Amino acid sequence: MGMSISKLLGNLFSSSNKKFKILMLGLDGAGKTSLLYKMKLNQNVMTVPTIGFNMETLQYKNVKFNVWDIGGQDKIRILWKHYYPCASAIIFVVDSSDVERLSVAKYTLFQVLNEQETFGIPVLIFANKIDVCQIAFNDLSGQLGLHELQNRKIHLQQCCAITGEGMFEGFDWLNQQLKN
């Protein structure tokens, strides 16, 4: 009856050792590094623009992630593609107070989604800076063109890297997607 003890232990061991590679992308200043360290340390860190990347291992509800926070400045976005191989999911961070650059955020998001290596993987969009947000949720979703992406695994979650609001809800969705 049931699974042998050794098989059960083997399964537990392998699942606890698995780390999902998660890419954190988004325009410069969106709050990627702030979110990474809020999640990792529960601290508000002083950030400087990321040139290159930060990588941290996080654990949320027994799921381990290697989160790659990659610099979002215009001139270094060209380098994002080098990080795509073997990514299990993408977290795309949008500054919801920067309404003027929402069209650039949309264009950049669609560029990422059009890369063959990102086909089929879940994309969590963090609408960050909800504390200073300048736009209603539905308008934000509309301006990012999310209705055009109904064949993709996409979830829009408002959050705040300063208070941590919304972060765990986002990771709950991600965990659920990675389980499937």
Ligand SMILES: Nc1nc2c(ncn2[C@@H]2O[C@H](COP(=O)(O)OP(=O)(O)OP(=O)(O)O)[C@@H](O)[C@H]2O)c(=O)[nH]1
């Ligand atoms: N008000 C507010 N400010 C935030 C929030 N998250 C980040 N910031 C601020 O936004 C600025 C940019 O944050 P970063 O985390 O450095 O942004 P980034 O996306 O890593 O930027 P790059 O490394 O250039 O790609 C910093 O001054 C943060 O303190 C937030 O939720 N609310």
Ligand SMILES: [Mg+2]
């Ligand atoms: Mg950064």
